[in-house]
Amino acid sequence: MSDPRATTAPRRHLLSVADLTRDDVERVLDTASSLAASIDREVKKLPTLRGRTVVNLFYESSTRTLASFELAAKRLSADTMSIRSAGSSVDKGESLKDTALTLAAYDPDVIVMRHPSIGAPQLVARLTDAHVVNAGDGKHQHPTQALLDLYAIREALGRLDGVRVAIVGDVLHSRVARSLVQALTLVGGETVLVGPPTLVPRGIGGLGCEISHRISAIGDADVVYVLRMQRERMGEAFVPSLREYTALYGITPARVRAGQVVMHPGPMNRGIEIDPRVADSEQALVTDQVRAGLVVRMAVLYDVLTVAPVEARERAEVA
Numbered sequence: 587m588s589d590p591r592a593t594t595a596p597r598r599h600l601l602s603v604a605d606l607t608r609d610d611v612e613r614v615l616d617t618a619s620s621l622a623a624s625i626d627r628e629v630k631k632l633p634t635l636r637g638r639t640v641v642n643l644f645y646e647s648s649t650r651t652l653a654s655f656e657l658a659a660k661r662l663s664a665d666t667m668s669i670r671s672a673g674s675s676v677d678k679g680e681s682l683k684d685t686a687l688t689l690a691a692y693d694p695d696v697i698v699m700r701h702p703s704i705g706a707p708q709l710v711a712r713l714t715d716a717h718v719v720n721a722g723d724g725k726h727q728h729p730t731q732a733l734l735d736l737y738a739i740r741e742a743l744g745r746l747d748g749v750r751v752a753i754v755g756d757v758l759h760s761r762v763a764r765s766l767v768q769a770l771t772l773v774g775g776e777t778v779l780v781g782p783p784t785l786v787p788r789g790i791g792g793l794g795c796e797i798s799h800r801i802s803a804i805g806d807a808d809v810v811y812v813l814r815m816q817r818e819r820m821g822e823a824f825v826p827s828l829r830e831y832t833a834l835y836g837i838t839p840a841r842v843r844a845g846q847v848v849m850h851p852g853p854m855n856r857g858i859e860i861d862p863r864v865a866d867s868e869q870a871l872v873t874d875q876v877r878a879g880l881v882v883r884m885a886v887l888y889d890v891l892t893v894a895p896v897e898a899r900e901r902a903e904v905a
């Protein structure tokens with residue numbers, strides 16, 4: 587897994603799915619598959635990133651994303667530390683710029699970052715010499731979630747090309763939905779976004795997906811992808827009541843047909859967007875998604891550190 591270009595590769599980030607080509611996506615998923623095979627044994631640690639430093643900088647709550655990035659870095663033998671805004675100098679009013687410059691003084695190879703403001707990871711990418719991986723910026727992007735979801739779909743269904751995914755619920759506030767639609771389009775999948783008009787913005791059709799306000803539109807999907815109702819981002823009433831939302835769009839056993847798989851990025855609001863009987867059923871891939879998160883984030887850390895960006899590869903081919 588060593589790459590001779592590692593020392594000469596220009597700095598590479600993962601800020602948005604829009605930065606990726608289909609080849610990039612397939613390479614990361616394939617690396618994740620081979621990592622899954624190699625850590626499926628007693629000694630789970632690989633020496634691949636020994637001597638590298640990965641800093642996780644999280645300005646928003648996280649369980650899965652932070653835990654998996656931290657474990658991914660450790661499994662690849664990198665040194666890692668995690669800084670959450672709560673309890674750090676951010677609480678004392680330190681700006682993102684000053685925090686980034688402070689951390690940059692420790693010379694990290696990768697900064698993994700989550701922030702409520704769109705574009706914050708781009709800012710840190712400009713301010714520091716680290717490779718920056720976006721772990722969620724506001725409503726904008728969550729590219730590693732999209733990659734792990736593709737990985738989990740490929741594992742469950744054996745393909746991505748032609749897979750039809752219905753994404754249901756609070757699309758408006760969802761960086762997961764935006765990233766996943768783009769990623770599915772790259773690999774030949776189809777998406778239909780399903781939810782009330784207040785939560786599915788019309789303009790999002792421009793990303794190349796269908797839109798429906800009827801729950802019956804999930805019927806012909808291979809994957810029912812349930813989104814969390816993001817109550818913390820809902821300043822005003824987007825739905826008349828959660829009870830009404832659940833009645834119209836909640837994913838219940840009666841609404842899921844045999845042969846479909848159900849996904850949710852977590853954290854789940856059981857009894858609101860997803861019925862516990864569905865969440866705990868054989869059809870649910872929620873735990874598979876969590877497991878995929880570890881190997882895919884290992885693959886992403888490896889990829890940003892060792893593979894030259896597309897333009898650099900093309901230039902090298904021309905030369």
Ligand code: NCD
Binds near residue numbers: 728762814851852853
């Ligand atoms: C998502 C997020 O933070 O965008 N969660 C996650 O990363 N697993 C989705 C959500 O919060 O609903």
